Amino acid sequence: MSDIPLIISPQWLSEHLEDPQIVIVDCRFSLADPELGRRQYQTNHIPGAFYLDLNQDLSSPVKEHGGRHPLPNIEELAEKLTAMGVYSQETLVVAYDDSRFGFAARLWWLLRYLGHDKVALLDGGWKSWVAGNYPVTDGIPIGKPGKFVVNLRSPMVVDIETVKTRKDLPGVVLIDSREGERYRGEKEPIDPIAGHIPGAVNYPWQQVTDEQGNAKSPEAQKSRWSEVENAEEIMVYCGSGVTACVNLLSLEMAGINQGKLYAGSWSDWCSYLNKSEY
Template identity: 40%
Template sequence: MSQAHPYTTLISATNLQQNAQNPNWIIVDCRHDLMDPNAGRIAYDAGHIPEARFANLDRDLSGAKQAADGSFKGRHPLPQQDALIAALRGWGINDDTQVIAYDGQGGMYAARLWWLLRSIGHASVAVLDGGLAAWQAAGQGLTTAEPKPAPGGISAKSPLTTSVSAHDVLINLTNLRRTIVDARAPDRFRGENETIDPVGGHIPGAKNRFFKDNLQADGRFKPGHQLHEEFGALISEPQTAVMQCGSGVTACHNLLALEIAGLHGAALYPGSWSEWCSDATRPVAKGA
């Protein structure tokens, strides 16, 4: 590995600064805005952490929205594995690279890259705790220079993640073997103020854990013991829990929080609400 004890969940701005010149560390800027897909790249061009590459949520961290049968897979389906690996190699990532993902939105997009790397068996990936604001608060500067990395050679290994399909979630409505946890804001969960997806509401039986509740007032994650206590009130066994959101992005934030809490094994429903509500035959619940 790139160091004796790789970073696998979070890294502080101070620890990143101390290792930022390590050639085997790759920093990836994941800033994005769901309502303005160009905002992340504009922000990156205006100033980013030195040597950071830019990852576009729609192009690099998501795949085609239509399945082979023409059905809608959600707003941000998982990318095909070969396309993901091509993007990672383009950023210079190898099998032994320590990857650091950051954004300016509390980790909501950086956690997606964290999960995707784990999905191909790459454990040495961490999210910058507090994001770009923490980096700047630590007195570190930004640059407008874009690096030109040498191609990397990362390869897929046994996944460190699990995922479920819409069919799995539908079956669960009958057997109730899994606990579904929705990471969206409480009003959208209740079916109110829905401005992104065509239908408001949530998957019947789902519980609500707004991803921003994983954070402290300063934008850094809550300590592991606190996350353990809060998630423990929602789920009995992490291995039977499924994290979802609007399109499979902020659900990864809850999965990161679970990992920080030492609650391992929860699955991601990548299609999430955007896929679920696209089929009128699937039931919808509203209210708290």
């Protein structure tokens, strides 16, 4: 997979907009205003880009347990990718957002989970594209038939029982990807209980990029993970299994490929807790 770039520049993408082997996906989203990303897409987006919504396309309906953004129905997502013209292991999918990879990395991880390695993120996202004066449009592309066949990589994801039984074993590291205040339980703006999973160490996902949303260098990513690079297994979570994917991207950039996603994340974990127990 080393010949497939994880990050591509706006300039590179601008030079390949007409390439039939590339499908672009706009993943802009706001947790505070779930319709904002779609409205932004309908106003302006990269020419040829399709839109995938975190709630509607990249997640399945919320239940009592399983977290705020359960993994999507795999077959339905495969059908959507097929309708966009994606061919398994042939088409390069380029995803972008305006949230420092916070939502585009979810699609990146999902495609890898579904067995599709040819996926990259746009460095700097939408803001970088606009700042470079590259073309934008409000035109909605017409999909051309593709053929996306799922080759599920089940070991890439873990559930709450796996986390419970493995998190304290030698050689296993549990990563909390949220900002320090939420990890420490000083504030919790979304979930009903504050705190973190016992034994987890904190690597905030925002550290993967600079303030402009550009990915830090592979050398910086490797340095960031120096204390866990020799772990046998790394389980990563966040609030709901979305921004944890940015840390999984960072691990991949650092050449560390033993990272796994706890998809339900803290929102799943705390759904089993009573406030009096924590």
